[in-house]
């Protein structure tokens with residue numbers, strides 16, 4: 448008769464589960480959903496890049512690591528490359544933020560540094576009524 452009879456959670460966690468949630472309590476059901484979501488995400492990632500057996504292997508490093516080249520002039524910099532705060536590698540000429548299209552928020556950092564150096568910057572205006 449009762450369509451929503453309560454049984455102990457199938458996970459034996461002590462709570463009660465419902466039949467529409469696979470006899471799991473809401474917490475365990477949520478965990479299950481999360482797990483399934485992660486699994487499906489993983490399978491998507493795996494299926495997006497099928498393993499090709501006849502892949503030409505060049506070098507011992509993975510293909511995800513590009514050669515160290517300057518992000519602006521594409522010159523090979525190897526170990527002498529400079530990694531900018533924006534995360535890109537540059538040659539000696541383009542290492543400076545103004546020499547490449549730097550995406551790092553230097554202004555924000557400077558603002559933070561100033562705020563740290565001078566904790567009491569604001570408040571020079573006294574509210575009066």
Ligand SMILES: [Zn+2]
Nearest residue numbers: 456460472475
């Ligand atoms: Zn449970």
Ligand SMILES: [Zn+2]
Nearest residue numbers: 517520538541
């Ligand atoms: Zn360069």
Ligand SMILES: [Zn+2]
Nearest residue numbers: 531533549550
């Ligand atoms: Zn940069």
